[in-house]
Amino acid sequence: MIHFPAQRRGPLSALxxxxxxxxxxxxxxxxxxxxxxxxxxDVNEDGLTLLDCFYYAVVSLSTTGYGDITPAAxxxxxxxxxxxxxxxxxxxxxxxxxxxxxxxxxxxxxxxLTRWRKSVKDHVIICGYGTKGRSAVSALxxxxxxxxxxxxxxxxxxxxxxxxxxxxxxIEGSATRSSVLNEAHVRNxxxxxxxxxxxxxxxxxxxTVRQLTAGQVRIIAAAREAENAPLLKQSGxxxxxxxxxxxxxxxxxxxxxxxxxxxxxxxxxxxxGMALAMRSAERDEVGRSPRELDALVxxxxxxxxxxxxxxxAGAVIETGDMLVHVRDDRPQPAGTPx
Numbered sequence: 250m251i252h253f254p255a256q257r258r259g260p261l262s263a264l265x266x267x268x269x270x271x272x273x274x275x276x277x278x279x280x281x282x283x284x285x286x287x288x289x290x291d292v293n294e295d296g297l298t299l300l301d302c303f304y305y306a307v308v309s310l311s312t313t314g315y316g317d318i319t320p321a322a323x324x325x326x327x328x329x330x331x332x333x334x335x336x337x338x339x340x341x342x343x344x345x346x347x348x349x350x351x352x353x354x355x356x357x358x359x360x361x362l363t364r365w366r367k368s369v370k371d372h373v374i375i376c377g378y379g380t381k382g383r384s385a386v387s388a389l390x391x392x393x394x395x396x397x398x399x400x401x402x403x404x405x406x407x408x409x410x411x412x413x414x415x416x417x418x419x420i421e422g423s424a425t426r427s428s429v430l431n432e433a434h435v436r437n438x439x440x441x442x443x444x445x446x447x448x449x450x451x452x453x454x455x456x457t458v459r460q461l462t463a464g465q466v467r468i469i470a471a472a473r474e475a476e477n478a479p480l481l482k483q484s485g486x487x488x489x490x491x492x493x494x495x496x497x498x499x500x501x502x503x504x505x506x507x508x509x510x511x512x513x514x515x516x517x518x519x520x521x522g523m524a525l526a527m528r529s530a531e532r533d534e535v536g537r538s539p540r541e542l543d544a545l546v547x548x549x550x551x552x553x554x555x556x557x558x559x560x561x562a563g564a565v566i567e568t569g570d571m572l573v574h575v576r577d578d579r580p581q582p583a584g585t586p587x
Contacts, residue, residue, distance in 0.1 A: 250421040251362060251432060271343050274336050278306035281328055288322030309333055310340040365418065371439045372398040376424035376454050378408040381444035381471050381492070386417070391524075400433045425453040427461055435461050443470035443486070448477040452484045459485030516575070524578035530570040537566055548573040 279302045282289065286297040289305070297305070297318065305318045310333075320326045373389060375382045378401045386399060401412040401419040412419040422429035424445070435441065441458050443451045451470050458468055470486040472478050478489040503510040515523050527550065539546035539558055549556040549563050550571035556563040566572070 251365070251418065267343050271340060274340050274343075275303075275306050275310060278310060278333055278336055279303050281332055282306060282325075285322070285325050285328060288320060288325030288328075290319050290321040292317045310337050312337060312341070366434070369400070369434045370437045372400055372434070372437070374430075374433050374435060374438050374441045375399060375401045375444060376441065377444040377446065378403045378405075378412050378419070379444065379446060382408075382442070383411075385442050385444055386415070392526075398439075400438075402429060402433055425450060425457055427457055430457060430461055435466065438462075438466050440467040440469060443468065445471075448472050448474060448481070451486075452477070452480055455481055455484035455486045522578060523575050525573065526576045527571050527573050530566050530568070530572055534566050534572075535568050535570075538564060539566055539572065542572075542574075544572070544574040544576070546572050546574045 279299075282297070282305055283299060283302040286302060289297050291297060291301065301318060307313075308315055320329050373394065375385055378386075382401070382403075386401075389399060390396065396416045397418075399417050401409075401417050402422065402424040403409050403412060403419060404421065404423050406421075409419045409421055420429060420432050422432070424430060424443070435458060441454075443454045443458075445451045445454060451472065455468055455470055458466065464485060467488075468486045469488045469490070470481045472481055472489050472491050473493050475491045475494045478491055481489045499510060499513060502513065512523075516525055534542060539549065546558070548558065549566065550573060551562070551567065551569070555573075558564075
């Protein structure tokens with residue numbers, strides 16, 4: 250099942266408001282009839298009780314009108330003309346409007362689903378919307394990827410609600426199933442990020458994605474344990490990030506070299522000061538040393554492989570190179586050019 254980003258006001262909220270308005274009309278008519286109950290005639294001729302007033306209000310507003318209770322006094326008839334009849338019309342409008350709202354919402358959802366299926370392409374699929382998945386989405390958005398190009402695959406209803414509340418399209422189901430990945434149009438995807446809670450599930454997801462895409466879609470997976478990283482690569486993952494080893498190295502840095510952990514956190518935290526970025530080498534930069542540029546270049550990406558500046562191949566920028574550099578990520582003051 251595909252869940253689209255949450256609207257500002259959901260259909261349940263609209264239905265609740267309409268139901269409250271309908272009940273308010275019923276109670277208003279009951280109050281008006283009960284206050285003038287002596288002006289009504291009952292076929293039993295025993296007077297109107299509060300229950301009789303509720304009964305009269307309901308059958309009048311629903312246009313049933315059995316005729317067993319009728320306004321006899323001029324005051325009661327005047328109330329019916331000036332208040333009960335307009336309330337009856339408004340009550341019918343609420344009922345019809347509620348039905349139309351439900352049908353319209355179903356139609357809109359169908360239209361959105363059709364448009365989405367036709368337009369989804371070169372998107373990024375996030376398998377798992379836990380802590381790692383949410384962080385991956387944040388990083389993608391920080392690097393300029395539009396929300397419409399991110400699709401979340403998740404089984405947890407709570408995580409699905411979080412994803413749609415964040416403005417993302419979410420697909421309910423397990424990413425280990427090919428039918429769910431086909432719903433996410435995995436064959437047209439640019440990349441698949443596997444951020445599941447267990448390495449076993451990550452291996453199954455990687456195998457399924459590789460089978461469906463014949464290895465044409467880049468797969469990035471997170472592994473809890475380093476010993477599972479080779480298995481994930483054998484399963485089809487192009488890149489594997491070992492979360493436990495990375496966390497352990499950061500813990501070690503925080504003990505042996507505390508300032509370095511602050512630098513790493515600054516690089517990984519958006520808006521703090523520094524951030525890692527990548528861009529294509531410009532024409533006038535080709536043939537120059539990366540160290541001569543104004544930007545702080547720390548590595549080159551050449552034909553899909555990372556080339557460090559300490560390597561002989563990294564001494565000169567070539568055509569088609571991507572520059573990995575450190576940029577200023579601090580919020581710019583209003584009116585200051587970025």
